[in-house]
Structures are given as C-alpha cells and as structure tokens.
Amino acid sequence: MELTSSLQGLIGGVLIGISAVWLMASLGRIAGISGIVGNLIAQRPKGDSAWRAAFLVGLVSGPLLLMGLGAGWGNVVNYPGEVIGQPLGGVPLMLVAGLLVGLGTGLGSGCTSGHGVCGLARLSKRSLAATVTFLGTALVTVYVVRHVLGGGA
Template sequence: MDWMTSLQGLIGGILIGLSATWLMATLGRIAGISGIIGTLVTARPPGDSAWRLAFLLGLISGPIVLMLAGGGAGNVAGAPGEVIGAPAGGVPLMLLAGLLVGLGTGLGSGCTSGHGVCGLSRLSVRSLVATVTFLVTAIITVFVVRHVIGGGA
C-alpha cells in the first residue's frame, strides 16, 4: 500500500465521521444508510424525506464527482476505463446477496454505518454486539468462499 492510498482512506474516514457528526448535531439523526434509505418513502413526518433524499444523492454523487475530477474509481474497477467490474459471482448471486443484506439489516436493526460508525462512537453495547457479529460473519464467509468452496483469490 502506498502513502496516497493511505491518505485517501484517512480523508474518507474523516469525511464519514464529519458527515455522521453533522447529521447528528443538526437533525439529531443517526447516519445509518439502511434506515435512511428504508424510510425514504415512508418517512414520518412527511417532510422528513427531503434530508434523506439529499443524503442518498450525496452518497451517489460523491464518487461521481471524484471520478470526474480525475480521482479514479478506487479498487472496484477490473480494468482501466471501467467504473466497476462485473459481479464476481454473476448477477443472480449479487441480487441474492443484496436481498440477504437487506434482510440482515432489518433483523439487526441497522447496518455497518449505523452500528459500526455511529453506534460505536456513542458507546452503544447493542452496536458493539452487532458490529462484532457483522465482522465475524464476514470473516467466516471469506474463509468458506476462499478455502472451503475455493471460489476466490
């Protein structure tokens, strides 16, 4: 890893922390992506969906602005000129994985951004348990896929 990659990660982490702090300080809301997106349409009170839409547009437009400014696409592209490569396991597996992630965020009452970033910073024991569960599940999944099934590099 070179210094530029480390610097980009540091700046990205600072921006995530600042945006989560800003959202909590100004609106009293937790920057949990699954909750923000999940209640975008059904937001109560009705006027509460404007900030949710702005947050979602910021998630999408940030990387686009970075790429347009010549910052590249990070490590998601498989070849020069690609924005993102094809799903490693194919589209059906990607859709199934997305569905499982959605179900998991519902069962876990949040996602890694809500629990891992915002919950841990508030010293929430519930978020600590959720984050450890996310990480252990990810470690087991990578181990099974790479070493038991043999499907990854």
C-alpha cells in the same frame, strides 16, 4: 499498500465521521444508510424525505464527481475509471447477497454505518454486539467461499 491509498482511506474516513457528526448535530439523526434508505422508500415519517434524499445524492455524487474530474480515485481496485466492477460470483449471486444484507439490516435494526460508525462512537453495547456479529459473519463467509467452496479471488 501505497501512501496515496492510505491517504485516500484516511480522508474518506474523516469525511464519513464529519458527515455523521453533522447529521446528528443538525437534525439529531443517526447516519445509518439502511435506515435512511428504508425510511425514504417507506416515506416515514411524513415530510422527512428531503434530507434523506439529499444525503443519498451526496453519498453517490461525491465519488462520481471525483471520477468526473479525473482524480483517478475510482471505487474499483486496479480500474480507477470504473464506478463498479463485475461481481466475482455473477449477478444472481450478487442479488442473493444483496437480499441477505437487506434481511440482516432489518433483523439487526441497522447496518455497519449506523452501528459501526455511529453506535460505537456513542459507546452503545448493542452496536458493539451488532458490529462484532457483522465482522464475524463476514470473516466466516470469506473463509467458506474462498477455502471451502473454492471461489472468489
């Protein structure tokens, strides 16, 4: 891994941490993306959608702004100008995977940002269990897809 990639990751991590702390300090809210999106769609609680929409616009517009400025910091490895690459398993598999992730965040009462970033920072035992489960499931999934089913890159 080159130094530039490491610095980009470090800067991104610091910005995620700052945004999570800022959201907690200013509004008393956890920066859990699945909860922010889910409650924005369900409009719960009433009148609480402005900050949620602003947070999501910022989440998406930051990388797009960097790409628009020609910083070459795209989201797709080896294709710096791309916003999103072709799914390795095709669109149907990507849709099934997205539905399973949505189901998992519902069952786990949160996602990697809520549990992994915010929950672990608060030393939550429940978040530690959820994060270990997320990571363990990801490891098993990658192993099965790459070595048992013979797919993936």
